[in-house]
Amino acid sequence: MTDNFQSLSNQVANDFIQSIVFIDDKAYKDPDVNPQHDFDVQTVTRSFADNKKICSVFQPKIESDIELFSSIAEKADAVVLDWQMMLRPHIEDIGVDDEDEDDEDDIRGRYTKIII
Secondary structure (H helix, E strand, O other): OHHHHHHHHHHHHHHHOOEEEEEOOOOOOOOOOOOOOOOOHHHHHHHHHHOOOEEEEEOOOEHHHHHHHHHHHHHOOEEEEOOOOOOEOOOOOOOOOHHHHOOOOOOOOHHHHHHO
């Protein structure tokens, strides 16, 4: 019965999820230059296409991109976010919760939390 439930659950999720968005500031960087970041856009998008899913990959460069990509992420069925995005600093002020002000030196997750 568990296998049947798992199979049915997988089918329901597969039927529901049609669009996937990745947001990663280093998405199109050469993995040979930074082997710790081996996100291969072509392989990922092809894999989803093979499964008849729409997959987009966005590479924010400046803080104002976060607002734009946040609105796109709201429309996607699934969103995959990079936790540590290093963007051109302070092009425009995007509101960050007061509790985040304590961690001003640690920018990991700052933009990801805004998108969420």
